[in-house]
Amino acid sequence: MRTLNEQVPAPADVGNALIGIRGGSEVSLDLRLEAVHEGILVSGIATVEIAGECGRCLNPIGFKYGADIQELFYYEDSDEFEEDDDVDQYWVIGDHMDIDPVLRNAVGTVLPFQPVCRDDCLGLCNECGANLNDDPEHHHEVVDPRWAALAQLSEAATEDVATDKTSDEREEK
Incomplete structure (x- = not known):
């Protein structure tokens, strides 16, 4: 067993149009690598900086997120693999493991499709685009x-x- 504590650059395009990890930003990995019969079991936490904008008022959103990771990376010559195309399988190639797809799955699936800066965000005025959070009484005679x-x-x-x-x-x- 080995532990790995490193800072690595984030993969590009994790998330959706409004929120996600910015490519190249710092990812803090706190992982445990355990040798098992089929391969290497990787478990731990990847801490990433999430950035984006509110889907209602377009104000910036930013926070840290700790993604739990637990994945088995199979050895190249392992006979232990699933023939099912729907199952994600990861491989140890030489002495390397590509953690990008694991990070994408761990973070991308928990991001909201329509993020909001706060639950009671009022958004923008449909007529003039004014931020209704700044002036909740704002209205137009329509x-x-x-x-x-x-x-x-x-x-x-x-x-x-x-x-x-x-x-x-x-x-x-």
């Missing part, structure tokens, strides 16, 4: 386009009534 013609008639009628009142007031004087 007239349904189907009623727009009727609203114009109502405005015209109001103007006519105002004009009639002004004319009546002049006549009384």
